[in-house]
Amino acid sequence: MKQVMCSCALISGDGANDVSMIQVADVGVGISGQEGMQAVMASDFALPRFRYLQKLLLVHGHWCYSRLANMILFFFYKNAMFVLLIFWYQFYCGFSGSAMIDQWYLIFFNLMFSAFPQLVTGTLDKDVSAETLQQLPQLYVNGQNSEEYKPYMFWMNMIDAFYQSLVCFFIPYFAYADSDVDLFTWGTPITTLALLTILVHLGIETKTWVRT
Incomplete structure (x- = not known):
């Protein structure tokens, strides 16, 4: 044994x-x-073979922790941002619970539009190359100490979601302030701007581009 x-x-x-x-x-x-x-x-x-245990821990174990930590933070961020868009609209509809976004966009925004890109990065993103991880086994300590999922990181993502949702909501709001467009025509640019912002945010957070 x-x-x-x-x-x-x-x-x-x-x-x-x-x-x-x-x-x-x-x-x-x-x-x-x-x-x-x-x-x-x-x-x-x-x-x-037992000798493959080192790579399983130092390489794939590190990658798995890094991917999961960032994916969880991103899912909190994107869901908070999308909900906040609808929240800001409640000040203009008497908190009736209605939304300025078409029902199909509401369904597919989280189900497909913003979920698939994160699932790809959550599966393939690599913050450090396999060679570096094997040469520097002390990097494994990052996962043991939860270096990539701290409470302040969650709140930083919530702050990002807060101010980004304000920008994505009020830019179309002031752009269409004096127009006679219908509700969904006004809501579509908000949804588009929010989706682009979320994808850019994901691209910035993706570590494969700058890995060592």
Whole structure:
């Protein structure tokens, strides 16, 4: 039996006698070898050799944490911004709960327009190259210390959503102030401007462009 345990409750094993430990661990890694496939079938990740455990932790573990942290922050940001657009309109409709955005835009804005780009970056974004992560194993400590998901980062994203929603709402509002356009014709530029702002924000936050 071979096993590796760390502070994040990661356990790896290569035999049937390791199955119970793998199942109770936060992350279980099964090694396929001469002792059979029981450990692999009970694990979260399967590796053919123990030597690949280093890359799994230092490279893919780091990337996974970085992607998840940034994806969660972005989803909070984009949803808060979109809701705030409708909130500002409530001051002009007597808080009736109506929206100036077409129902199809309301459905697809979060379902597709702003979700797919983030799912791509949440799957493929790499803040540091694999070579650098293996050469500098101390970078793994960033995930253990939650360096990319601090409370102040959440509130910074909420502040971004607040003032960006103000800009996206009131630019079309003042542009159409003296016109006789209908409600949805006025709401469409607001939606478009908000979507472009969210995508630019995502592009700035994507670390692949500047990775080392």
